[in-house]
Amino acid sequence: MATLSPAAGLDVPLSAIDVSDATLYATDSWRPVFARLRAEAPVHFQPNSPFGPYWSVSRHADIMAVEARPDIFSSSHEFGGITILDLFDEFNLPQFIAMDRPKHSEQRRVVAPAFGPSEIARMAVEVRRRTQELLDSLPVGSEFYWVDQVSIELTTQMLAILFDYPWEKRRDLTLWSDWGGDIEAAINPATNLIRHQHMLDMTHALDALMAERKAKPPNGDLISAMAHSEAMGDMPFKERTGNYILLIVGGNDTTRNSMSGLVQAFNRFDSEWARLEADASLIPNAVSELIRWQTPLAHMRRTALADAEIAGVPVKQGDKIVLWYISGNRDEEVFPDAERFDVGRANARRHLSFGFGVHRCVGARLAELQLSVLIEELLARRLFPRQTGPAEYVPQAFVHGFRKLPVVLERH
Ligand code: HEM
Secondary structure: OOOOOHHHOOOOOHHHOOOOOHHHHHOOOOHHHHHHHHHHOOEEEEEEEOOEEEEEEOOHHHHHHHHOOOOOEEOOHHHOOOOOOOOOHHHOOOOHHHOOOOHHHHHHHHHHHHHOHHHHHHHHHHHHHHHHHHHHHOOOOOEEEHHHHHHHHHHHHHHHHHHOOOHHHOHHHHHHHHHHOOHHHHHOHHHHHHHHHHHHHHHHHHHHHHHHHHOOOOOOOHHHHHHOOOOOOOOOHHHHHHHHHHHHHHHHHHHHHHHHHHHHHHHHOOHHHHHHHHOHHHHHHHHHHHHHHHOOEOEEEEEEOOOEEEOOEEEOOOOEEEEEHHHHOOOOOOOOOOOOOOOOOOOHHHOOOOOOHHHOOOOHHHHHHHHHHHHHHHHHOOEEEEEOOOOEEOOOOOEOOEEEOEEEEEEO
């Protein structure tokens, strides 16, 4: 098992803390370090990380305050992108999560209706049918790996439904998402070419789908909405690739890791499952609490466009500002007994896992739908996923989740 590097831990001067250290996440030991930052240095500067100098914003209120000022704290890819890792040159693709107004708003407006109430209601029928089929195919009483057989499979199915993508080819989406989201593979010369080929395959396949949808009247699915729009119907090549990656990766790791977090949360706090068995009306709140507790993306990053202050601390034009959702979601000022997973938590919906402000996750309702349906269908079958061994975590500071999670389905 990896050991914590000295700069990550607690027994170091405040100035040496580096929460970008992957071992914090690989070993699931990030909680006390962020608690210390929130208490002692809620806006904290680390000058010497492997990702270069960056500010950490760790309190709930301060994260919201930064996100509420997009004209000062930019998301634009022109300044290196939306994660702690700066991306430049050929790795830095335009995509609307990494754009500022006005272009961000124009493209978001095209995509948003595909996640509106009527589309969600339409997709709900299909999401439920596919979830039922999957659960009915799983072994009861013998061990299997939840991440691959449930989290990845259901998330892939959800994206195939959203895109109206050919069903039998749906694991293409998983492959492209895994390579598209793997930035280390992009900057490693040994894997860069393989990733590049996958991204070309993805762009060609989705281009073909766009052309097919453009030739037909609009039908409400996401690809059709893009194909028929002025803002996204005729994008240059790099922008098409960037936005395809966004829509595939954005929904994939995130929803996948909420489903895996479900297992860990209900196993660590197993009285909470009994509460849902007794009262199904708690499910929507349980979904919000799950997304808070797991926080599938540990952070988002902004770049200061001018000298400014965050909670009274001066930052300079050009500084990298990292908003640690994983910490804001544990802020005791907002969530008392924050480490506790409580399906009845009164303000669970105030979590920051979907971000806040103009970039707040456009797919939030679809993710919530998929998670609600999964819980409802487990309960309907009186099945509970019992964790049977240690989890293997994703060893990085952006995607916060699981590689492996052994379970046995128990009949309750
Ligand atoms: C944006 C998290 C599911 C598509 C975001 C942001 C976060 C996030 C943190 C950036 C917010 C900000 O900068 O303020 C999540 C989580 C999910 C999830 C935790 C699941 C639990 C999905 C799904 C889709 C999706 C299912 C659909 C494919 C997007 C897109 C954006 C986005 C397109 C860019 C929005 C914009 O820039 O205006 N998401 N997401 N997400 N998400 Fe999600």
